[in-house]
Every structure is written in structure tokens, then in C-alpha cells.
Amino acid sequence: METTLPKMDLNNLDKSDWQTFRFDQIAKSVSERVDPNNTDLETYIGLEHLDGESIHIKRFGTPDDVNGQKLRCYPGDVIFGKRRAYQRKAAIVNVDAFCSAHAMVLRANPDVIDPKLFPFFLHSDSFMHRAIDISVGSLSPTINWKTLRVQEFLLPPKDQQARIAELLWAMDEVVQKDITLVSRITDTSLSNTSEFFKDRKSNFTHLESVAEIRYGITLNSKRRELEHQAPYLRVANVARDKISLEEVKNMGCTKSELDRFSLHDLDVLIVEGHADIKEIGRAALWKSSNLEPMIHQNHLIRVRCNDCLRPEVLCSYVNSAQGQLYFQRNSKSTSGLNTINSTVVKKFKVPRISHEDQSFFIKRKGLLDKQLIEQSRRLSSSLELQKSLINQVF
Numbered sequence: 001m002e003t004t005l006p007k008m009d010l011n012n013l014d015k016s017d018w019q020t021f022r023f024d025q026i027a028k029s030v031s032e033r034v035d036p037n038n039t040d041l042e043t044y045i046g047l048e049h050l051d052g053e054s055i056h057i058k059r060f061g062t063p064d065d066v067n068g069q070k071l072r073c074y075p076g077d078v079i080f081g082k083r084r085a086y087q088r089k090a091a092i093v094n095v096d097a098f099c100s101a102h103a104m105v106l107r108a109n110p111d112v113i114d115p116k117l118f119p120f121f122l123h124s125d126s127f128m129h130r131a132i133d134i135s136v137g138s139l140s141p142t143i144n145w146k147t148l149r150v151q152e153f154l155l156p157p158k159d160q161q162a163r164i165a166e167l168l169w170a171m172d173e174v175v176q177k178d179i180t181l182v183s184r185i186t187d188t189s190l191s192n193t194s195e196f197f198k199d200r201k202s203n204f205t206h207l208e209s210v211a212e213i214r215y216g217i218t219l220n221s222k223r224r225e226l227e228h229q230a231p232y233l234r235v236a237n238v239a240r241d242k243i244s245l246e247e248v249k250n251m252g253c254t255k256s257e258l259d260r261f262s263l264h265d266l267d268v269l270i271v272e273g274h275a276d277i278k279e280i281g282r283a284a285l286w287k288s289s290n291l292e293p294m295i296h297q298n299h300l301i302r303v304r305c306n307d308c309l310r311p312e313v314l315c316s317y318v319n320s321a322q323g324q325l326y327f328q329r330n331s332k333s334t335s336g337l338n339t340i341n342s343t344v345v346k347k348f349k350v351p352r353i354s355h356e357d358q359s360f361f362i363k364r365k366g367l368l369d370k371q372l373i374e375q376s377r378r379l380s381s382s383l384e385l386q387k388s389l390i391n392q393v394f
Helices: 118-122 125-133 158-198 221-225 255-261 311-319 321-329 342-346 355-393
Strands: 019-022 027-030 070-073 078-081 090-092 097-099 103-108 152-155 204-206 211-215 228-233 249-253 268-271 283-285 300-305 332-334 337-339 349-351
Touching: 027 070, 070 103, 078 118, 090 118, 103 118, 118 125, 125 152, 158 311, 158 321, 158 355, 211 342, 221 249, 228 255, 249 255, 268 311, 283 311, 300 311, 300 342, 311 321, 311 349, 311 355
Parallel strands: none
Antiparallel strands: 019 152, 027 103, 070 097, 078 090, 078 103, 204 349, 211 300, 228 249, 268 283, 268 300, 332 337
16 A cells, blocks of 8 residues: 655745744753663664664674663653764664663754654754764764754654654655565565575586686875776775765776776676775676676676576676575675685585576566665655655755
């Protein structure tokens, strides 16, 4: 059943009877302290458990995860990330818990603002931009309550707030349904991939026997002087199962290097090094229709499959739970950076699969990928509309 948004003309919202309030009139900062080593509370909420631009908390920790004084929070309170406010983290507490001391626990004053409207107000550009402006410090800019409490904001009368809150919560319901659908499609795809490879444990070969494996070009200052300047991919461009071209840099190279290191259609790119061990070995397919010519940096290992192995199948297997476990177990850590090398990639065992079965897998995955793209676009549109509605109000 589709969610119907309440009718309300936000484009012509009359603000003539709105009032200005100091922030400490709108909400109070709760400063009740908790010692994680001496508490009956079972739930910890750190800033890492909050998603930017979301009013919901979907991940939690335990007292064993942390030490040092923390802040008590109650259902209905809002945890606001006072450190690095540009991350736009502000979410509603729905359990008895305690949270990071790098957050503020905010409790709406119901005489001034409807508690159901309060979290949306915190996500408005009006509030968030002010929060960023008053932050102090360069490495980890932080908001002080003494500064925030005197900031002034324009709010609608209480008799209008309930209708506005109803509209924004209805829009949030649309967003949450879209998020759930994206999650279901993703889970189905991962489950299908896991099941497909799980039953193929007896007949394997090393990747080097069915593919050509090569490092990319090492970046250095001398390359600025070379005549040929070509776009190149780096670790930031290669997500798991996705190439991002939002920021592509150029690198100097010789004509010979351009010929040798240019990517071909359906080359598989594997991440060689990352601070997060869970991101080691993540892989994505290069599609030549994206941008040509394209080369790659040495922190990406390029795999070019022969006729025995379809690159789409390899990429999915590398990104599967089995593939991730292999690369994590065979990585090395130096100065906080986890790395694998070309030998680890060459010795990666891949299952021998018939062309017929490979084609079946690719077709089924392709259908799910198409659904995921369509639903992700729908989610993006819903999020943009939600943000627009919040900012039209505030």
C-alpha cells in the first residue's frame, strides 16, 4: 500500500505569525553521566551508529565496546553529533541507552516545539548550517552548548506544528519503505551469489591460470612533466561492485604505458590496500563505455579473464563472503594499512564453472542489478523530496 502525503501548500507557507526562539528555549541539553563499567544499561550508541541525514538509529553497541564517562539518553531524546556537524548526524533514541560524549543529548521543550517535529528541524539547513558555522577547531570541529544555546531560530505556531509533523513523518515513511526495498534486493542478490558458489567446493583452479593479472602505474611527481595526460582510477574510484567517476584525476604517462595499462571492457579491478580490512580485495567491473582511455594506479590490481571465466562471475565471487574472507586472511598490515599483493590475487582459488551455469548466474544477477538501480533511483528521489520539504518549512 502506497503512503499518501497529507495535503499542505509549503510553497506559500505564511510565516507572518511565526516566532523566534533561542535554542535553549526550544530544547535542553541533557548531561546525565554514565560509567560504562558500572551500569545496568545494555545499549550503547556511538556516533558511528548514526547515519548522516537520517533520524533513525539502526545499529547499536554494548558497554563492553567503550570506556570513560558517557551520556544517558532516554526514548524520545535526540542524539546530535556535536563533533563534525557537517556529517549531519541527529537521530531519535528509541531505547534506554547511553551515548558518546562527543554527542549532545537533546530533549525538545513541548511548550515550544512538537517533539515529533523536533528531529526534522534539526535536519533543516537552517539549523545544520548554523551548527557548522559555530563549530570551533580545525581537525575535529566541535559545537559548544554555551554557543548553541543562544542561537535563534524561527518556528511555526504550535497549532501548525502537528500538521507539519504529520506531513514530514508521512514522507519519512516513504523513505523508509524505499530503504527496505533496496535492502531486500541487495540481500537477495548476496544470498543468490553465496548459494551459487557454496555448492562448488570440489573443483577449483588458481586465478592466474584463467586470467592475466597486473598492477597499475605508480604515481610520482615526475609524471607531471610527461606529455600524455590520461585519466586514471584509484582506490577511491573502486567501490564494491561499482565504479565511481565523480572525481577522476589525470596522470602523466608515456605512449607505451598508455597502450599497456589502458583498461579493456569488463576488466576486473581489485583494491590492493585499505585502512579498513573489510575493504581489502573489494572489486568492480570496468565498462569501457564509461570513459576512454582509462588507466589505473598501482594500488588497484587489474584482472583480465580468458574465455574460461566470465569477468562478471569473477567479480561477484571476489566480492562474496568467501572471497572477502580469503583476502582478509591473506592481507598484511603495515603502519595501519592493510594490503594484499599480486601473488595473493594469483593464488586466489576460483571454481571451474560451465559456460552455461555462468551465463545463468549473470542473467539472474543482471535482473536483480536492474531492480536495484531502479529502486535506488526511487530512494534518491524520495530523499531529495524529504530534504526539500524540511527546508521549505524551516
